[in-house]
Amino acid sequence: MATNPYSKLAPRAFWRAAISDTHYAELSDLWEPLPLSRQDRIATAGSCFAQHIGNNLARRGAAFMDLEPPPPGLFASLADARRFGYRVYSCRYGNIYTTRQLVQLFDEAFGRRVPAEVVWQREGRFYDALRPSVDPVGQASADQVLRLRQGHLARVREMFETLDLFVFTFGLTEAWLSREDGSSFPTAPGTICGEFDAARYEFRNFSYPEIADDMTRFWTGLREVNPRARLLMTVSPVPLTATASGQHVLVATTYSKSTLRAVAGDLAKQLPEAWYFPSYEIISSHPSRGMFYDPNLRTVNEFGVNYVMTHFFSGKLAQEFGAAATAAAADEDPELVCDEEALERK
Amino acid sequence: MQTIDLQDLASHSTPVLVEFEGLQLPVHYRPGSAPALVIVFHGAVDQAKRPLPFFQPHFSAAMGAHQLAISDPTLARSAELKAAWFAGAHDLPLQALLPRFFASVTALLRVRRTIYFGASAGGLAALFYSHAHPNSLALVANPQINLLNYLEGPINLYRRLCWPQADNSAALARLACINVADLYAQSVPNFVCLLNATGDRYHLYNQTLELASRLKPEARNRVILHSDFYGIPGHSGSIPMPVCTPWLKAAIHAPNLYADSVLTKLHQLRTPAATTPAAPDTPARAARGPGPEDLRLSEAVAQWQLRQQA
Numbered sequence: 020m021a022t023n024p025y026s027k028l029a030p031r032a033f034w035r036a037a038i039s040d041t042h043y044a045e046l047s048d049l050w051e052p053l054p055l056s057r058q059d060r061i062a063t064a065g066s067c068f069a070q071h072i073g074n075n076l077a078r079r080g081a082a083f084m085d086l087e088p089p090p091p092g093l094f095a096s097l098a099d100a101r102r103f104g105y106r107v108y109s110c111r112y113g114n115i116y117t118t119r120q121l122v123q124l125f126d127e128a129f130g131r132r133v134p135a136e137v138v139w140q141r142e143g144r145f146y147d148a149l150r151p152s153v154d155p156v157g158q159a160s161a162d163q164v165l166r167l168r169q170g171h172l173a174r175v176r177e178m179f180e181t182l183d184l185f186v187f188t189f190g191l192t193e194a195w196l197s198r199e200d201g202s203s204f205p206t207a208p209g210t211i212c213g214e215f216d217a218a219r220y221e222f223r224n225f226s227y228p229e230i231a232d233d234m235t236r237f238w239t240g241l242r243e244v245n246p247r248a249r250l251l252m253t254v255s256p257v258p259l260t261a262t263a264s265g266q267h268v269l270v271a272t273t274y275s276k277s278t279l280r281a282v283a284g285d286l287a288k289q290l291p292e293a294w295y296f297p298s299y300e301i302i303s304s305h306p307s308r309g310m311f312y313d314p315n316l317r318t319v320n321e322f323g324v325n326y327v328m329t330h331f332f333s334g335k336l337a338q339e340f341g342a343a344a345t346a347a348a349a350d351e352d353p354e355l356v357c358d359e360e361a362l363e364r365k
Numbered sequence: 366m367q368t369i370d371l372q373d374l375a376s377h378s379t380p381v382l383v384e385f386e387g388l389q390l391p392v393h394y395r396p397g398s399a400p401a402l403v404i405v406f407h408g409a410v411d412q413a414k415r416p417l418p419f420f421q422p423h424f425s426a427a428m429g430a431h432q433l434a435i436s437d438p439t440l441a442r443s444a445e446l447k448a449a450w451f452a453g454a455h456d457l458p459l460q461a462l463l464p465r466f467f468a469s470v471t472a473l474l475r476v477r478r479t480i481y482f483g484a485s486a487g488g489l490a491a492l493f494y495s496h497a498h499p500n501s502l503a504l505v506a507n508p509q510i511n512l513l514n515y516l517e518g519p520i521n522l523y524r525r526l527c528w529p530q531a532d533n534s535a536a537l538a539r540l541a542c543i544n545v546a547d548l549y550a551q552s553v554p555n556f557v558c559l560l561n562a563t564g565d566r567y568h569l570y571n572q573t574l575e576l577a578s579r580l581k582p583e584a585r586n587r588v589i590l591h592s593d594f595y596g597i598p599g600h601s602g603s604i605p606m607p608v609c610t611p612w613l614k615a616a617i618h619a620p621n622l623y624a625d626s627v628l629t630k631l632h633q634l635r636t637p638a639a640t641t642p643a644a645p646d647t648p649a650r651a652a653r654g655p656g657p658e659d660l661r662l663s664e665a666v667a668q669w670q671l672r673q674q675a
Contacts, residue, residue: 044598090669103666156655156663170674322596
């Protein structure tokens with residue numbers, strides 16, 4: 020029988036077998052899980068969707084790093100603590116939407132960079148412009164913001180030096196930069212705090228080469244201070260809230276996600292000890308028919324998160340972490356245990 | 366595991382064996398402050414994965430209710446056994462004994478409202494024991510109703526290991542209650558809130574509908590039947606715990622447990638199911654400016670952080 024390059028490929032290589040003829044809840048072999056054990060210290064950062072990954076890792080018994088835990092007894096609930104930036108990522112840096120933000124944070128933590136502008140104001144209160152979301156009401160003085168930032172950077176440094184796996188979720192290509200020194204802010208001046216001034220800030224829609232270069236510089240720096248570090252990249256499936264690119268937000272979202280996806284995929288091949296996990300595809304590709312989105316078609320519902328994490332903990336990771344689902348975080352409901360499928364096994 | 370008297374239950378929040386009428390019952394108690402008790406039954410347990418005694422984890426937020434998770438002592442008969450529906454064995458009369466045990470617990474804790482919670486195999490147990498406790502509520506997810514209409518393999522295994530004198534399922538049905546539809550067809554002295562995932566068609570059509578079809582019309586204001594789809598087809602995991610929590614909240618906060626009352630409370634309490642990532646203040650919230658409580662909290666957080674840095 021004649022053969023061709025496709026004749027010996029596994030079913031996962033064929034759309035009909037892998038997608039058309041398979042219920043979406045039963046997709047398999049979407050990725051080859053990286054080697055990971057319960058002892059590996061895992062840190063997360065990135066855009067909103069990375070929060071879900073961190074929470075799920077902790078719930079499944081992974082050694083999720085929390086270098087800046089909340090003060091004991093101050094918060095009435097986990098939700099309150101999260102409003103102040105605790106229990107969101109491995110440190111209180113808030114969302115890191117762009118690779119420019121990430122590499123600048125890394126450089127600042129290791130004394131390689133000093134941002135020109137750190138403090139923004141609103142109504143007499145002072146905010147950390149590089150992580151405004153972690154402090155909903157700001158501080159009484161600019162000096163206090165700066166002192167708190169130094170403490171934060173020490174923890175970030177410790178995190179990078181001691182982690183075994185860094186999980187980063189690419190979020191956006193669009194950012195607002197300081198014209199003075201190129202500092203990348205997570206939010207546009209004037210949205211949460213600060214004041215927009217076109218003479219001081221500029222909009223930038225990062226391109227593939229810029230993003231790839233930022234990420235490569237970050238990864239090179241991290242491997243210098245921590246040679247055992249590994250990298251897992253994902254792309255957030257959450258569309259842009261708004262675009263300043265001048266394009267329709269749907270078009271801008273597609274550009275942004277396509278670019279980030281391409282960078283992540285290429286870097287996973289090029290960089291040592293780097294992997295890509297396809298959470299973006301699982302949630303946002305058309306075979307899912309949008310069912311993993313909330314009615315606003317933007318935020319991802321809990322079922323989408325759970326489905327993504329089911330794929331994350333597949334293969335050898337299922338063996339390592341599979342039975343740990345009952346160890347839920349204190350403020351979250353545990354899973355209903357029902358080994359019903361076992362009843363049908365001989 | 367420590368063995369204790371029932372009177373000492375309230376001072377133990379780790380799993381213990383409670384001495385009761387000559388048996389040792391494995392329970393895991395979580396204290397509460399409200400005059401309500403949630404009794405939690407587990408579903409099928411694959412002993413190869415989960416060692417006994419296994420407890421379905423408590424609700425993390427039970428609105429102050431006491432919680433008592435119980436592990437089915439019948440399972441200890443054999444590692445092969447995955448479900449015994451808390452129905453006991455020929456020499457383990459659970460269906461007679463547990464109602465007295467639960468009555469003793471409710472008296473000890475002085476609770477005024479008792480909710481029996483279980484999913485799948487635990488759902489049948491919750492329906493059975495709630496029925497034995499007038500004016501309690503059975504909150505159940507994808508429950509088995511009639512084991513005579515269920516998978517033959519597990520029923521036969523249970524019968525062979527626990528009721529060896531019963532030659533077949535019909536004989537087992539004369540020794541233990543394995544069809545709660547029979548009970549509810551007679552009377553509904555309790556209340557029921559039954560959740561069945563729409564994608565779990567096996568339980569919906571083979572189990573739940575039998576219960577529904579046999580209820581007397583006058584019982585219908587005591588029974589809520591709710592079916593919805595939560596993204597997971599089939600049975601296992603098709604009703605995630607967070608789906609049950611709002612129903613539990615409604616059952617605890619409703620002025621009474623009649624169907625209309627619980628449904629109305631559920632509607633009042635209902636919030637979006639999806640988790641919301643931490644996010645910056647909304648523009649509207651930001652426009653209102655910081656409140657005094659947030660300012661106090663922020664300062665306390667900052668001072669704590671600075672002390673840690675010092």
